[in-house]
Amino acid sequence: MLNKKTVDDIKVKGKKVLVRCDFNVPLQDGKITDENRIVQALPTIKKLINDGGKLILCSHLGKPNGSPVAEMSLKPVAIRLAELLGQQVVFAADDSVVGENAKEAVANMKDGDVVLLENTRYRSEETKNEEAFSKDLASICDVFVNDAFGTAHRAHCSNVGVTSFVDTNVVGYLMKKEIDFLGNAVNDPEKPFVAILGGSKVSSKISVINNLLDKVDALIIGGGMAYTFMKSRGEEIGNSLLEEDYIEYAKEMLEKAEEKGVKLLIPIDTVAAKSFSNDAEYKTVGIG
Structure with missing residues (x-):
C-alpha cells in the first residue's frame, strides 16, 4: 500500500499547486483521438479546484526533442480539458514553458483557477533532469502533486527534479490508485499469478524481470524486447530491434525461469514488413 502523502493530506486553499499530469494523448490534424488520459486526471484536478487551490498543470506530449514543435503543443488539451471541467483553462503559450506568459497567467490566478503550461519537453533540460528547469517549475508553485504514473519510471525535471525545490510534495489519485494496485498484485497476488512485460528494451527492465x-x-x-529473447534462443529476427549486449542476460533469464518452474513465454509469431511505416506492406510470420 502507498505510504506517501496524497492530495487528501494537504490544504491547498490559496496556494499555487503544480500538478504533473500525463496528457501525452494522440493527436491527428490537431484533434485529440483518445482523451482517456485527460479523463483519468480529472478526479485529482477537481479535488484541488474544489479545495481552493490555484492549479498549474504540466505535461509532456510526444518527443519534440528539446525544441518547440507546433504539432506537439498542449493547446488542444487545454481546450478539451476546459470542456470536461466546465470552466476556463488558461493555456500559457510559452516555448520556454515557464516564460513571461506563464508567469503572468500564474500571477493573475484566483482560487480554483486552472492554467496549463506548454509541453515540458520543449525544454531540452526536461529529459536530462537539469536543475535550471526544475527551479523554474518550482518558482511558480507552493505545492507539487505528481499524478503522472505513466512517466513515473523517468527521472525528468517535471516529476523528479522539481521535488528538490518544493517543500510540499504529494501524489494524486491516479498515482495512488496505480501504486496500490501494483503493491497488492505483487505482495499478495491471486494464483496463478501472470505478469506481462512489454516495451523496447530489456536493459531497462533487468531488476523487474529478476524480481x-x-x-x-x-x-x-512482448514488445520490442521480445526479439532479444528470441535471438538468445538462436531464432532469426531479421532487422528487428535487438540489444546485443543483453542476449546472454536473456538466455540466463530463460534458464532461471526453467529452474523455478516459471513459464517464460515469448511470441510465436510476429508482423514483418520491409519498412517501419503506416503504408508498408506486411505479413504475419512464425518464429523459429
Whole structure:
C-alpha cells in the first residue's frame, strides 16, 4: 500500500499547486483521438479546484526533442480539458514553458483557477533532469502533486527534479490508485499469478524481470524486447530491434525461469514488413 502523502493530506486553499499530469494523448490534424488520459486526471484536478487551490498543470506530449514543435503543443488539451471541467483553462503559450506568459497567467490566478503550461519537453533540460528547469517549475508553485504514473519510471525535471525545490510534495489519485494496485498484485497476488512485460528494451527492465521470476507462475514477454529473447534462443529476427549486449542476460533469464518452474513465454509469431511505416506492406510470420 502507498505510504506517501496524497492530495487528501494537504490544504491547498490559496496556494499555487503544480500538478504533473500525463496528457501525452494522440493527436491527428490537431484533434485529440483518445482523451482517456485527460479523463483519468480529472478526479485529482477537481479535488484541488474544489479545495481552493490555484492549479498549474504540466505535461509532456510526444518527443519534440528539446525544441518547440507546433504539432506537439498542449493547446488542444487545454481546450478539451476546459470542456470536461466546465470552466476556463488558461493555456500559457510559452516555448520556454515557464516564460513571461506563464508567469503572468500564474500571477493573475484566483482560487480554483486552472492554467496549463506548454509541453515540458520543449525544454531540452526536461529529459536530462537539469536543475535550471526544475527551479523554474518550482518558482511558480507552493505545492507539487505528481499524478503522472505513466512517466513515473523517468527521472525528468517535471516529476523528479522539481521535488528538490518544493517543500510540499504529494501524489494524486491516479498515482495512488496505480501504486496500490501494483503493491497488492505483487505482495499478495491471486494464483496463478501472470505478469506481462512489454516495451523496447530489456536493459531497462533487468531488476523487474529478476524480481518477478521469484513471484510469478508465468511471465509473458512482448514488445520490442521480445526479439532479444528470441535471438538468445538462436531464432532469426531479421532487422528487428535487438540489444546485443543483453542476449546472454536473456538466455540466463530463460534458464532461471526453467529452474523455478516459471513459464517464460515469448511470441510465436510476429508482423514483418520491409519498412517501419503506416503504408508498408506486411505479413504475419512464425518464429523459429
